[in-house]
Amino acid sequence: MKSVVPSEASQKSFPEPGSGIPEINFRQISEESPVAIYTCDINGMITYYNRAAANLWGRSPELGTERWSGCKKIFFPDGKPVSPEECPVANTLKGDVSAGKQEILIQRPDGSVKNLMVHPKPLQDSSQKITGVHVTLIDISEQQTQHVRQETLSAIVESSDDAIISKDLNSRITSWNSGAERIFGYKESEVLGKSIMLLIPDSRLHDEDLILKNIRNGRRIHHFETIRKTKNGKEIPVSLSISPVKDKQGKIIGASKIARDVSYRWEVEEKQAMLSAIVESSDDAIVSKDLHGNIMSWNFGAEKIFGYTEEEAIGENITLLIPKSRLAEEKTILTKIRNGEKIDHFETVRRHKTGRNIPVSLTVSPIKDQQGNIIGASKVARDISAQVKAKTEIEKHTRNLEIINSVGKSISENLDLQGILQKVTDATTKLAGAAFGAFFYNNVDEEGESFRLFTLSGAPREIFDNMGMPRHTSVFKPTFAGKEVIRVDDIRKDPRYGKNLPNRGMPSGHLSVVSYLAVPVISKSGTVIGGLLFGHPDSGMFKLEHEEMVVNIAAQAAISLDNSRLFEQVKSLSDKKDEFIALASHELKTPLTTIKGYLQVLSKIEKDQMSELFLNKSLYQVDKLNSLVEDLLNMSRVEAGKLEFNLEVFDLREMLLDIAETFIYSTKNHKLFYDFGNVPAIIEGDKQRIEQAITNLMNNAVKYSPGADKVYLNLKVDPQSAVISVRDEGIGLNEEQQRHLFTRFYRAESTKGISGLGLGLYLTREIIDRHHGKISVKSKEGEGSEFLFDLPLKEPVQRAGEAAE
Ligand code: ADP
Numbered sequence: 001m002k003s004v005v006p007s008e009a010s011q012k013s014f015p016e017p018g019s020g021i022p023e024i025n026f027r028q029i030s031e032e033s034p035v036a037i038y039t040c041d042i043n044g045m046i047t048y049y050n051r052a053a054a055n056l057w058g059r060s061p062e063l064g065t066e067r068w069s070g071c072k073k074i075f076f077p078d079g080k081p082v083s084p085e086e087c088p089v090a091n092t093l094k095g096d097v098s099a100g101k102q103e104i105l106i107q108r109p110d111g112s113v114k115n116l117m118v119h120p121k122p123l124q125d126s127s128q129k130i131t132g133v134h135v136t137l138i139d140i141s142e143q144q145t146q147h148v149r150q151e152t153l154s155a156i157v158e159s160s161d162d163a164i165i166s167k168d169l170n171s172r173i174t175s176w177n178s179g180a181e182r183i184f185g186y187k188e189s190e191v192l193g194k195s196i197m198l199l200i201p202d203s204r205l206h207d208e209d210l211i212l213k214n215i216r217n218g219r220r221i222h223h224f225e226t227i228r229k230t231k232n233g234k235e236i237p238v239s240l241s242i243s244p245v246k247d248k249q250g251k252i253i254g255a256s257k258i259a260r261d262v263s264y265r266w267e268v269e270e271k272q273a274m275l276s277a278i279v280e281s282s283d284d285a286i287v288s289k290d291l292h293g294n295i296m297s298w299n300f301g302a303e304k305i306f307g308y309t310e311e312e313a314i315g316e317n318i319t320l321l322i323p324k325s326r327l328a329e330e331k332t333i334l335t336k337i338r339n340g341e342k343i344d345h346f347e348t349v350r351r352h353k354t355g356r357n358i359p360v361s362l363t364v365s366p367i368k369d370q371q372g373n374i375i376g377a378s379k380v381a382r383d384i385s386a387q388v389k390a391k392t393e394i395e396k397h398t399r400n401l402e403i404i405n406s407v408g409k410s411i412s413e414n415l416d417l418q419g420i421l422q423k424v425t426d427a428t429t430k431l432a433g434a435a436f437g438a439f440f441y442n443n444v445d446e447e448g449e450s451f452r453l454f455t456l457s458g459a460p461r462e463i464f465d466n467m468g469m470p471r472h473t474s475v476f477k478p479t480f481a482g483k484e485v486i487r488v489d490d491i492r493k494d495p496r497y498g499k500n501l502p503n504r505g506m507p508s509g510h511l512s513v514v515s516y517l518a519v520p521v522i523s524k525s526g527t528v529i530g531g532l533l534f535g536h537p538d539s540g541m542f543k544l545e546h547e548e549m550v551v552n553i554a555a556q557a558a559i560s561l562d563n564s565r566l567f568e569q570v571k572s573l574s575d576k577k578d579e580f581i582a583l584a585s586h587e588l589k590t591p592l593t594t595i596k597g598y599l600q601v602l603s604k605i606e607k608d609q610m611s612e613l614f615l616n617k618s619l620y621q622v623d624k625l626n627s628l629v630e631d632l633l634n635m636s637r638v639e640a641g642k643l644e645f646n647l648e649v650f651d652l653r654e655m656l657l658d659i660a661e662t663f664i665y666s667t668k669n670h671k672l673f674y675d676f677g678n679v680p681a682i683i684e685g686d687k688q689r690i691e692q693a694i695t696n697l698m699n700n701a702v703k704y705s706p707g708a709d710k711v712y713l714n715l716k717v718d719p720q721s722a723v724i725s726v727r728d729e730g731i732g733l734n735e736e737q738q739r740h741l742f743t744r745f746y747r748a749e750s751t752k753g754i755s756g757l758g759l760g761l762y763l764t765r766e767i768i769d770r771h772h773g774k775i776s777v778k779s780k781e782g783e784g785s786e787f788l789f790d791l792p793l794k795e796p797v798q799r800a801g802e803a804a805e
Pocket of ligand 1: 700701704705728730731732733741746747748749751755756757758759760761762785
């Protein structure tokens with residue numbers, strides 16, 4: 001340290017010599033003082049400083065050369081630099097009365113900072129004139145640091161989410177922060193001085209004794225998890241950290257306690273525990289794997305489904321579970337997972353430890369770390385064997401129902417015996433899952449053989465041809481005589497039939513029958529129509545459900561077979577009737593032609609008026625009779641499929657003109673209105689038959705409109721067809737009548753009094769059909785009818801423009 005040269009003023013001794021008061025050497029006192037003191041002259045030049053000042057500044061300024069302060073860097077407490085003009089010394093010299101004590105910061109040459117309280121005092125001469133400044137500097141750095149620390153601590157305590165509470169050794173609360181208020185619900189004023197027991201539920205009272213014992217022994221308690229009670233009585237989980245509080249002498253006077261509300265953590269832990277329990281108790285396999293497919297976790301469900309224990313599976317690659325043919329799936333799954341995508345209910349197949357394949361439904365989701373990076377995948381695999389089985393079962397039942405439905409429909413619509421039996425045999429063989437099935441028709445054939453093989457399914461007929469008719473054997477008899485169903489899992493082992501196996505007589509390698517099912521088909525009258533027999537080379541193939549299905553169909557088949565038999569009988573009667581009509585009309589035709597010939601000869605001979613009238617009436621009646629017989633003949637030709645046509649190409653429009661002309665001459669009570677357009681309608685057909693069809697419709701129009709007097713005949717030529725319509729304003733037909741109109745011998749009730757055979761429309765439709773046309777009727781009872789039919793044109797009609805080219 002440099003030698004300090006005190007100023008003249010400071011060298012003065014006080015009190016004055018000779019004042020009687022012992023003289024004090026101020027300079028010496030000042031020099032020894034722990035308080036930093038320095039003086040400046042009127043110019044601010046430092047004139048004196050003591051050791052303490054030099055220590056504080058960290059340097060020793062040269063007296064008489066430096067001004068204001070021994071430290072070069074001075075700041076206001078907020079860090080702003082203090083310029084010489086505004087420093088406390090300058091202000092005091094200026095006579096600034098407000099320049100009292102002031103806090104400043106100085107930075108010492110070594111960089112350290114000190115907080116100073118500056119006390120500048122003006123030095124005045126006897127005339128009160130300021131001659132300099134006397135400055136006391138008090139180092140308040142330590143206080144300041146303490147203060148800041150205190151403030152910081154208070155702020156921390158106040159802003160803490162945790163409850164920070166202190167208490168004395170009698171458990172009385174001595175401080176309480178806002179975290180404590182938030183957690184426990186009490187305000188500071190409500191709890192200060194109260195016992196900490198306030199927060200402890202009865203069940204935990206012993207906690208406090210334990211805590212106090214530790215505290216008294218100077219021990220800290222870390223993260224002690226217990227339960228505390230809030231103001232409204234709610235118990236909450238807390239984690240306590242308790243430290244002893246000591247006085248300056250180190251004596252323990254109480255404890256500070258940090259209570260953290262760990263409800264959330266407990267909840268999370270509870271949830272985790274719950275999740276773990278769920279995972280463990282799940283029937284699904286819940287597995288996690290890393291992004292390379294290595295198994296990281298494995299639950300009990302996984303063990304149950306895939307057969308590997310947790311120990312065996314963890315660390316292995318997930319491909320352990322994937323059948324070779326499906327290995328590519330894992331690549332796709334991992335790619336999706338890396339892209340953050342989820343795979344939902346992906347139905348596939350996985351492999352059991354034993355190598356067995358298991359159908360599973362997979363849901364795979366990415367697993368993310370706290371930063372959201374994908375680190376693996378969780379996979380839930382559900383064994384869907386049962387569903388797959390159920391689905392297959394349902395599909396099987398649906399298929400069976402479809403078969404039953406279609407067989408039921410087709411046999412009920414079918415009257416052909418052979419057709420019905422074949423359908424029934426095919427369908428039941430399929431439904432029973434049989435390797436083959438046969439229907440034995442219980443009929444007596446011409447040779448007196450009462451069992452005749454009728455239909456077969458799944459096996460060539462020759463096999464049964466070689467087999468003969470085993471009707472009297474014990475295996476067949478019950479079906480055809482005893483009327484009972486026989487269902488045997490292994491007929492070879494059945495003592496009832498063992499000696500008479502259905503295999504007997506079969507070529508080797510063919511149709512070995514092990515499973516056997518036989519169902520009789522019984523008619524309504526109770527007679528056995530026949531039997532359905534099924535075989536399979538494996539045992540136990542036919543179950544009760546198969547038996548029930550076959551029995552059901554057999555019952556339906558019985559009805560159809562009964563119908564078919566009836567139909568056969570009716571048909572044969574009807575065939576006989578048709579034969580008779582054909583014969584009778586043919587036989588009638590010959591004498592009629594002869595009578596007409598003689599009448600025509602007679603008409604040429606001269607005769608009186610009366611004879612002329614009778615002759616004409618006879619000729620008219622003969623023509624009518626002839627046309628009736630002709631209709632009958634034609635009908636029997638249609639039925640026999642022998643109605644012949646002579647095709648030629650002609651203009652239908654011309655024909656209609658002729659028909660119209662004849663009609664106008666021959667019809668007295670009805671007026672004809674017609675429109676045939678002006679385009680020819682060239683068709684290919686039997687001219688005579690088509691004329692017959694049109695005339696028939698025209699005659700009906702007249703015949704069935706006795707109260708009306710108009711008939712309309714029109715032709716419309718479309719590009720592809722000619723459409724002819726015949727309309728009347730007569731009695732008309734209701735819908736029911738319209739439905740039956742074209743059946744042979746049908747005559748509407750309402751037209752009873754009008755003569756006819758009910759064959760005209762039947763033949764007309766046959767003629768139109770055979771010409772590839774279509775006939776229809778529009779009619780309203782009491783208003784009239786319109787019959788329309790179309791015939792395809794031989795040459796499509798050219799439009800006016802096209803024809804001109
Ligand atoms: P028919 O006239 O000999 O009885 P059709 O086959 O020509 O035989 O006609 C069958 C039945 O259809 C007739 O008996 C009649 O009841 C009804 N029918 C036919 N044409 C008409 C019509 N234009 N108006 C009302 N009913 C008709």
